[in-house]
Amino acid sequence: MPVSIEDVAKKADVSISTVSRVLNRRNIVNEKTRKRVEIAIDELGYRPNVFARGLMLRRSNILALVLPDLHGEFYSEIIRGANLRARELGYQLMISSVVASDDGSTVLSAVTDHSLVDGIAVMISEVDSQTRTDLAKVKTPLVILDSDVEGVKHDSVVIDQRQGAAAMFRHLIYNQGTKRIVFVGGLVTNFDTIERLAAFHSTMDEANIPISSNDIFHLDYNYQTAFELGSKQVREWARSRASVFAANDEMAAGIIDAAIELGISVPDQLAVVGFDDTRIAQMTRPRLTTVHVPMSSMGSSAVDLLCQRLDDPQRPPTKLTLQSELVVRESCGSDF
Amino acid sequence: MPVSIEDVAKKADVSISTVSRVLNRRNIVNEKTRKRVEIAIDELGYRPNVFARGLMLRRSNILALVLPDLHGEFYSEIIRGANLRARELGYQLMISSVVASDDGSTVLSAVTDHSLVDGIAVMISEVDSQTRTDLAKVKTPLVILDSDVEGVKHDSVVIDQRQGAAAMFRHLIYNQGTKRIVFVGGLVTNFDTIERLAAFHSTMDEANIPISSNDIFHLDYNYQTAFELGSKQVREWARSRASVFAANDEMAAGIIDAAIELGISVPDQLAVVGFDDTRIAQMTRPRLTTVHVPMSSMGSSAVDLLCQRLDDPQRPPTKLTLQSELVVRESCGSDF
DNA sequence: TTGTATGCGTTATCAA
């Protein structure tokens, strides 16, 4: 049933090599016979068999994107960016995500098992040594997204979150006159949280504001848990005129809703800011002051880097740093 | 560099057929030699070449998921469900999405070009005849998501939205006493919109409430446009105690925010309901009354159907209907 | 400019 290169050759009355040439290096083949072959290809609806071709070329034109989770706007934007760019460059994208039970190694193997992918973009948010050693073993071109796995000489795309976070803290401190900032982050082991926490400490130091360890919370990036935390804490926070820095927009939204439910006005009585600048940021009331993270660019850049390496394997490892940017909207207030 | 089945054979001092047998039909091979082969495989870190194997088996264990867009919670949940199930069943998932400029055919060809996928799940929201004829040509196992392409005898997964939408309209009419419902849908050509509009008409007929054509709007499923529409219309709607049915949660959120911005209370002065039950539904204030659509089930069911067909190509075409369900929360009010 | 022949790494058939 499937039509092969041989069928085309027969129909066009040429050899299979000629057909192959028409398909690949069009130039060296005679204008007339080329036409004939092309017609045959068209009429037969011939499509080269990817397996056979892959066997020769050792290329599939498939890229893999491995994400820690598929939940939420953040990841879907990365997928979107990656997918778009991949198509532009003539690649297909395979998606994989870590299931709860997985550890880093499972994921990688899940993808590398399919030796067919030409390259893999992996987002690593939790950096443990297991993942690190696993990664070192991979021979397929690899791009690390988000976090930076030291000692592994792969390409990577990272966000300069320290700078974005610092801009946010400074805005809160110097423009809004905040004297106390509550930090609501993700897990302690989460790379993003670590980075933002670092920015938190340095900026507060710089402003000579002490940080109470009671003002640092580690949640899970979800609306619901943030809402629950907010329900308990929001009164006290408001009383001391604190500002709340949530490490993503969802948690910010959760805290805002908790505050409103308790009759505390945001931003008048409590400033709450987010991170990422997902669409949620414009859907809350007040709209979120947040830090814009170029999510879809992360995806497309990862694909770019991957393709560049495929074109030139000798290329020295590149670390691409994307900027994050403070976006001031309403939730941080402007007059207290 | 890549270790082949021959290397393993040499190391284990057997023929390649024995190695192959160990890999596939373990039973017919002697316990001792099997052990030897397995050790060799392990030590060499051998992984069968997917291309060569695919060439023989005509199977890649890759499924494709083609979506009209990658924006938003709705699609990402479908991807999530599909991805999870695919992994459970030992498949990898390839994602493709329609870019704005694409028509239906481009998408399909983009995937089918890679003759390597074992099956394709396509979500079709806009049904035009072009897509229809294109689909008919595809010989790869196909599952149609969401809409129902008549005359094409493929498997499909659809949502019983009429029933969910009808439940919503009835709730509005009989429980909430609404006398006027404003319908805010997507494009006129959009399958979901068509279905829900049908439910709208029949339920209103059933209740003997006339529908003014001025009360039917066709937007684009986005927050922003809904917000803009709301900003213009919301006063008038509230004045006549209308209820607003938005065809997805995002638009409902947009309208609610527009209302609130104009000092109109939801649901006290205006009831607004959504559709889909994405996470947004719980993040608005008031929380959205909406219709739950089993998004991740759509994804996983599509994968299921695909795999079932792969196992049994003769199987008669199956149409799987997933139920939608009214979820009453706060935005529809309960006392007017 | 075109055709012939070889090999890519598997699985499957058939003999041993």
Next chain:
DNA sequence: TTGATAACGCATACAA
């Protein structure tokens, strides 16, 4: 229970 060998569909070095 094992091994030799023929496909699978394609790209390519080499010959014509």
